[in-house]
Structure formats: C-alpha cells, structure tokens
Amino acid sequence: MAAAAAVGRVAAAAVESNERCREMDLVSPEFLDHFMNPRNHGKVEDPDGTGMGGSPECEDWLLLTIRVEAGKIADIRFQCRGCSAAIATSSATTVLAKGMTLEEAEALSADEIAKAVGGLAEDKRHCSLLGEEALKDAIKDFRGRDPVTPDKL
Numbered sequence: 001m002a003a004a005a006a007v008g009r010v011a012a013a014a015v016e017s018n019e020r021c022r023e024m025d026l027v028s029p030e031f032l033d034h035f036m037n038p039r040n041h042g043k044v045e046d047p048d049g050t051g052m053g054g055s056p057e058c059e060d061w062l063l064l065t066i067r068v069e070a071g072k073i074a075d076i077r078f079q080c081r082g083c084s085a086a087i088a089t090s091s092a093t094t095v096l097a098k099g100m101t102l103e104e105a106e107a108l109s110a111d112e113i114a115k116a117v118g119g120l121a122e123d124k125r126h127c128s129l130l131g132e133e134a135l136k137d138a139i140k141d142f143r144g145r146d147p148v149t150p151d152k153l
C-alpha cells in the first residue's frame, strides 16, 4: 500500500515537471532572460519612494524602491514573491522605468510591461499588473513625502 502511494507521488511529480517544461517552451526568450537573470533585484538604499503591488488572486507581491533625481527615476530595485511571470515582469518593469520621467513612469501600463517580456498567456496577464501598480505607488509615495524639493523635481 505504501509502495503504491509512493509510486503515485512520483508519477504526480513527473507530470508536474513535464507541465512546467511545456510552460517554459511556450515563453519567449525575453521572458526567460528576465526570469533567469533578473535585473535590479534588491532595495535602493534610503529610497525616495517605496511602492507595493499585490494580487489578491494569488497573494503574490512586488516591492519597488526608487531614487528620483531631476524628475527622473535614477535608480529602481525590486523584491518580489511570485510566479515566474511576476519575477520576469518585475525585472522588466525596472529596466523600462529606469531613466523615465515620473510622468512617463506613471503612464507605464501592464500591457507595455507584458510586451517587454514577449507577451504573457491570458491567465498570467495579472502578473504584469504588479509592476504597474507598484511603480505608481512608489511615485505617489515620493510625491507625498517631498512634493516641492527643487533638486528632486
């Protein structure tokens, strides 16, 4: 009986592994690159703004920290707990946002982020929302903290 249960567990693990491999075949080279070599991971020291994005569906989250200089995002880093799409799109969000003006970064959409990783399957589209949300939140935090300091505008 125990042996049959063990065989069942091994078979289930093999099926899961095959499904993961099939998923990896379906993603783009850009997606794999961001997932395997995430850019700008970590936290900006003493950030000018901090933002969170979260998905109520899966409880994954993204934390972004930014440094703002002369009205532009001079540095941005991320920490994420999420699926491969969340990690790839978090990395892509930082690459896209770095160097943007605050207005450009605020306008960055989940669709543009998804496009930067070569697109996402329909059931993974919500993962790219984490980047859009967290970026808007970090900019809001920056503006709320220090709305009129001339050297930051």
Ligand code: FES
Binding pocket: 055, 058, 059, 060, 082, 083, 084, 085, 086, 124, 126, 127, 130
């Ligand atoms: S499944 Fe939660 S962010 Fe991708």
